[in-house]
Amino acid sequence: MIDKHLHSLVQKMTLEEKVAQLIQLATPFYEASKDRGQITGPMVEMGITEDIVTSSGSVLGASGAQEVINIQKHHLQNNRLGIPLLFMADIVHGYKTIFPVPLAIGCSWDLELAEESARIAAKEAAVSGVHVTFAPMVDLVRDPRWGRVMETTGEDPHLNSEFARAFVRGFQGNDLKNQTDRVAACVKHFAAYGAPEGGRDYNTVNMSERQLRESYLPAYKAALDEGCEMVMTAFNTVDGVPASGNKWLMRDLLREEWNFEGVLISDWGAVKELIPHGVAEDEKEAAYKALTAGVDIEMMTACYVNHLKDLINEGEISEAVVDESVLRILRLKDRLGLFDAPFRGADVEAEREIVLSNENRRAARELAAKSCVLLKNEGFLPLDRSQKVAVIGPFAQNGDILGPWSWAGSKEQSVQVLDGLRNKLDASSIYSAEGCGIETITEAQLKDALDTASRADVIVLALGEHSDMSGEAGCRADIRLPKVQLELISHLKQLGKPMAAVLFNGRPLDLHGVIDQVDAVLEAWYPGTEGGAAIADLLYGDVNPSAKLTMSFPYSVGQVPVYYNKFNTGRPKDAPDAQERYVSQYLDIPNDPLLPFGFGLSYTTFSYHEASLSSQALTVGEPINLSVTVENTGQAAGEEIVQLYIRDVAGEVVRPLKELKAFKKIFLQPGEKKRIDFAITEEQLRYYHSDLSYHSDPGKFIAFVGPNSQEGIALPFRLNK
Template identity: 70%
Template sequence: MRENKLLSLLNQMTLDEKIAQLMQLATPFFKGAKEQGQITGPMAEMGVTEEVVQNSGSVLGASGANEIINIQRTHLEENRLGIPLLFMSDIVHGFKTIFPVPLAIGCSWDLKLTEKSAEIAAKEASVSGVHVTFAPMVDLVRDPRWGRVMESTGEDPFLNSEFARAFVRGFQGQDLTTEVERVAACVKHFAAYGAPEGGRDYNTVDMSERELRENYLPAYQAALEEGCEMVMTAFNTVFGIPATGNKRLMRDLLRKEMGFDGVLISDWGAVKEMIPHGVAENEKEAAYKAITAGVDIEMMTTAYVNHLKELVEEKMVNESIIDEAVLRILQLKEKLGLFENPYRGANVEREAEVVMSAEHRNAARELAAKSSVLLKNEQILPIHKEQKVALIGPFAESGDILGPWSWLGSKDEAVTVKEGILRKTTDLSVAKGCDIETITDSQVEEAMKAAEDADVIVLALGEDSEMSGEAGCRANIQLPSAQLQLIQHLKSLDKPMVAVLFNGRPLDLHGVLDQTDAVLEAWYPGTEGGNAVADLLYGDMNPSGRLTMSFPYHVGQVPVYYNHFNTGRPQGAPDAQERYVSQYLDIPNDPLLPFGFGLSYTTFTYSGMTLSRETMSDTQSVDVSIQVTNDGSVAGEEVVQLYIRDHSGEVIRPVKELKAFKKISLKPGETTNVTFTISEEQLRYHHSDLQYTSDPGTFTVFIGRNSKEVTEKTFTLTK
């Protein structure tokens, strides 16, 4: 259907039909759904009529080819103009085959495998009838108290941008029209949702426009440059105005400046939430502000269907604004091929073949292993297969390792740690030891008995999945005290102890890192988590994950992140007085574990760093090279990280910024030369007037295994 046909269709629609296209309702509203579309209870309270349902444009949360085909068929029979529905869902880190949570995926530093994970999620979703996923979330995160850090890839704008591109490529492919086993991506949450005050979900965000542009917008821009079809508004305020009603943010910045011409959707209920925010007195004003700001689809509130027609009749809203929104929705439906094939990729037989296939589970297992980060190892790991292992902890036999936003994932189908280890050895004793937040004498007794003959104790510890994700904010980010007590009881046995952690945020690891001999951060590793953990514990995979979010020494440091600014009185300056510097009196300034940190079963040595020139201009570049050697006895992967510091800018600049990285694989004794090219563009930043340019002067380039352990050289930019 060409553009003129879409315009012809738009011209045939009544104003009521147009407005209904802007309404997104949950699956139970629709006939053909498992719940048969009966409008009762809370749905009736919303005031949604059958006519609105018949003319609505999209569905939230439907699953399964059979159900979606039934809903679409029934809808097309009842919709006057035969306009198909869009089916949208939260497919964040897997559809049915669940991959690690995005924060873990970020720690893989593996863009190809990340893209593959999104491609697999899209394949499973599309054959099950889904057209759009509400992913990727590209919000920059610096506060581990916020539960949704698990849904981001970390604290660095450059790295987040690279992952944003990989996810969009994986979900959408090259051409949504011809590649029916892909889905449209919806980048979220625009904008700056990852910076709520106090790390508390839905809370106020207040930052300068320069900070917004410098650190928070790049990943959204990267997703848009990859062709991301949709954007979701954030719950928070930006410049003092809720994002969903923020005309400057959405029409001026997102659409005009950043060039987005796709569909803009509110988050769940966000249009009506402008009332408690205090910028709208009622639903009518909320509808006015949202449509004026450019929000095309209202998710799960009824401000549009109840008030837009009235606003048009009162000439407060020009009908052309509604036409623009409807046309964008029709264009996406056309791009997905829904007018020619309203069932798109939905196929019951194909669904049974594709979903949770062995190929998909193998990919999930690989990514789970590469996303895990070895935080400590006192020559305990890998475990030898002849060693007797005691597996103890609330996650020893738990399937609750999928993490939040694992919508259709099954805990019963997840491979537990016990099941994974039993594929490596049969010499295993198992005890729960404690629950997530409670511990009893009998549980301790059982754990001590299980461990008494063991050569190695493996502790499976962490957060219940409800302690993370949306609305999963925590002020205390240590492990629950019951689990710390369990560690202390077992430590009295004086046996080697390995802690395996399942969680969705960086933790304060006091009581774990200092009390055990090895620590493996597995995050929420997904469906194949138990197999991946066992692969790592037994050395069948060599840990290669590196942290993309700093682990705080104490929650009182938060937010703590590597690319911070210096101060006029920095700690450690040569002429600093002991007391009168920027510091805490009771804890270090530095995090417990820095950005980029991670250990391996082998060791890598960096040497011979060189620059191709010490002075560069706007038209020149500098090549930076370094020798990396695998000094150990096993093959391994290393993430070689390049950082730059601008020593004197028009505004203050971070102490270092990640600008490039390469993940390399080396055999024992092998050496390779790793080269990066630095261009003038990489030295640019947003000045006080928001211009994005570079300044002449001195720069330091750092290369190393993490943001702390680096080798450095200086060069000069001339203009």
């Protein structure tokens, strides 16, 4: 009945009105926008007329309930058929209440808190008028030079898939029409955007279809299986064809094989970028290739509105193809309830109460504390409240801890490191100095830092990258801390006082010059609005660190890409009969990363023992059970993330040395033991073969259970068929 109504609506639309539904324009294009005056030039350049704006289908980047209401009201007064606009925005890790960046959230290994962060982000965004968020980003990443690693949850397909599902559940709920405090999710970037050559954004991606399916596609599929409403195309090529014009990727795989019936949107300007990619001569050909590939909405370029009518009149494209895209867009608007309630959840008064509420801040503080990874601790942390502390570094009193994609957040309303510590201690026990800028240093800054530190018992260094040094287009070839910060550490080291470094960054770093100079390292990432409070909780032991890395930290940038689930070679370095030189190795650095996937310290210690399998043989339909005892052998209560990996010893194609298959978070008091069980099933042993068939092979496997990807107890078993 609903579709009948929508089909009827499509039939009433002129071709121009249909095509206009397929363009997404930024907020200033709309007359009721508060930024309207900024757009006159771009409208002329793009060939956008007022008629196109009046008939357009969606808006990018509107901010605040009142502005959304104003734009929607004006639009409905002028749109001939009264079709409401869709309002979309990048709500990636929070709206006003900013949570840690997704890479940090991944390090929590906490799916419930991840889902809750998305639910809160959706609630704040929805009351502010947003209908769709361009999240989650689920691109698998292995190269920390790429700035957008901060926007993903890491290097593992299984873990990324679990977080993809959690974020979609949090954003969307289970009934978008009636849950007006939720937003539609748009998974991105389809596909393999996280594998650009050289770690350089927008660059070429080149891999086999088998690798694409094995490692890069699972998280997108998981998001769609969870009901994600939209998909965004990637900027990159897939097998030589840019994603936004890739018919195999979008029509054959996404639409036909995966049965995705939702809306497909290009990334900003990606349709027109088919021209510099070299697969379209002009905008007309770009429009043809994007639409025939299945892209429903063109974001912020005008190839569709300027050329689709001519392509239809010339018989190059059927109007029915345009109708399909329009119908998908109208269906999404209907699922959101916009035809009945065009202002949906936008509410100016409720916005004041809900956005950045104390309750939301508490959730942000909890997740931030569970996302910071303790990378080193030589008995220094937690700090003693009787100690005098010097907080030194460019992030000591810096609100730039929200990270990229926090455009609606407020640096001024964030809790800085010094703020957090002052809430723990008497003001007379805390000293502070900037020491240096992020990339600059003066003699006066250095002298102030040394004088300040000399008065304290311990030093807390607040160091890191400016948020512009990561995120989209934030790629770096040198992934060490800026040189001036390493100089600051070296000078302070000469004082002989214990030092802890707290790091704010959006990527794994080369930590040489840091981890070898200080007594403790806490990786805080960009922790969000309550970052300073969460860090103080961790430094003073009010919260015990529990996070573990979901992306390896390289020993050197020369190793990149370096990741745990790697292939072996015919001449592995650690083979029993390996020769000294003629093996796969570097002559000057280790093969292994400095810190592996799954690694993270605590203020307590855990031991693993009495691991066993219920059977040495696994058969189809009859799982075996892996059981292990985990004991808290330290003096503090703490959480441990127990990780299960499996190796397929001999496959039809080379298999990774280890693959994460399951994990469990447990809480143990000092001296407490728990028996942890994992079911191992035949389904977990399946993989893509050389002919792209997906199944398991009988033979030998090894299960590993332990605290990270490098340590664990090995238990062999066989799959019998």
